[in-house]
Amino acid sequence: MHEISLVRNIFRTLEDEFPHDIQRVRGIYLKAGLLSNVQPILMQNAFQAVLEDQPKYNKTTLHVEVLPILIQCDLCGQTSEVAQYRFVCSQCGRPSRNVIQGEELLISKVEFE
Amino acid sequence: MQKPKSNQASVGSVQCENTTLNLLKVNDFVAKAIRDRLPNILVINVCSSPGSGKTTLMQETGKRLRDRLNMSVLVGDPETERDAIRMRDVGINALQIVTGGMCHIEAQMIYQALDHIDLTGTDVLFIENVGNLVCPAAFDLGEDYRVTVLACTEGDDKPKKYPRMFLTSELLIVSKSDLLPYVPFSVEAVTKDARDVNPDIEVLSISSLKGDGLDAWCDWLTERVYAKREKAAEKVG
Numbered sequence: 001m002h003e004i005s006l007v008r009n010i011f012r013t014l015e016d017e018f019p020h021d022i023q024r025v026r027g028i029y030l031k032a033g034l035l036s037n038v039q040p041i042l043m044q045n046a047f048q049a050v051l052e053d054q055p056k057y058n059k060t061t062l063h064v065e066v067l068p069i070l071i072q073c074d075l076c077g078q079t080s081e082v083a084q085y086r087f088v089c090s091q092c093g094r095p096s097r098n099v100i101q102g103e104e105l106l107i108s109k110v111e112f113e
Numbered sequence: 114m115q116k117p118k119s120n121q122a123s124v125g126s127v128q129c130e131n132t133t134l135n136l137l138k139v140n141d142f143v144a145k146a147i148r149d150r151l152p153n154i155l156v157i158n159v160c161s162s163p164g165s166g167k168t169t170l171m172q173e174t175g176k177r178l179r180d181r182l183n184m185s186v187l188v189g190d191p192e193t194e195r196d197a198i199r200m201r202d203v204g205i206n207a208l209q210i211v212t213g214g215m216c217h218i219e220a221q222m223i224y225q226a227l228d229h230i231d232l233t234g235t236d237v238l239f240i241e242n243v244g245n246l247v248c249p250a251a252f253d254l255g256e257d258y259r260v261t262v263l264a265c266t267e268g269d270d271k272p273k274k275y276p277r278m279f280l281t282s283e284l285l286i287v288s289k290s291d292l293l294p295y296v297p298f299s300v301e302a303v304t305k306d307a308r309d310v311n312p313d314i315e316v317l318s319i320s321s322l323k324g325d326g327l328d329a330w331c332d333w334l335t336e337r338v339y340a341k342r343e344k345a346a347e348k349v350g
Contacts, residue, residue, distance in 0.1 A: 002217065005215075006136060009136045013134050013136060013138075014134075017134060035277045035280070037250070084273070086310075088309070095308065097313060105135070105136045106135055106136065107136065
């Protein structure tokens, strides 16, 4: 995917949120749904590449957690994990587009020194 | 969105447990601005791999719709103006978005392009996305409908390989259908796999060169142009 621009987005987002504390950020925790097409290894490589460009962030580490896809059935309300991209309820078998987890790309936690 | 408190003391501590800073929030914000800006125009985001026949489909759609609807196209490519020229050749109002190597179009590019294209009288605006079944799936461009074009020469295994694209599309067009007798591609199998991912997806087979399926496609569009207009009129009224 476009990991470099995502990493730049991470820093831009943090600069917006923590204009005064950005230099003290040490840990960034990402939650990436399986459908966001984010590959943790490629994210780490892109992160290292951006750090080379921006040495002021080089004490920062990135943690990426990939989240499975969860759907909630419109009929029986059951929450099920999607396996092999078959979007059907594990309880009653009804197809569902009601994705409650798996599309997100979020910074879930930030650690400061 | 839950906002972290950036004015809190942050030394030596872990802050913003369970914060949610959405990395695509800028894109989604601009996508909403596009929707607000185009209340009367049907916006269709056309996605596919390179070479599936998007531009040819646009050309033939333009020729067929000419008497019924006015269409405009914003066409994205990493380089060159070629596709916009091809569309202007058949009388379609088209503007090229050169992404400069980027693998997808972001909402901001569309918003800026809207300042450079005259949409007076336009009923339907197509965004011909960069040929790529992966990245464009993650970017809302303010469209009303997302249409994925899949040429039968690409193989019928794509919905399971690129699930997010099919999950976020309302319509799947199987293009180059005139080649179906010559390639191992089953419309039935692709429909089944696409509906495993997205039970609501509609499927149309089209041959832009021979004309099969184009009437159904134009009807699909026309219906939605009127529906959007009615909705906009209700809001105003």
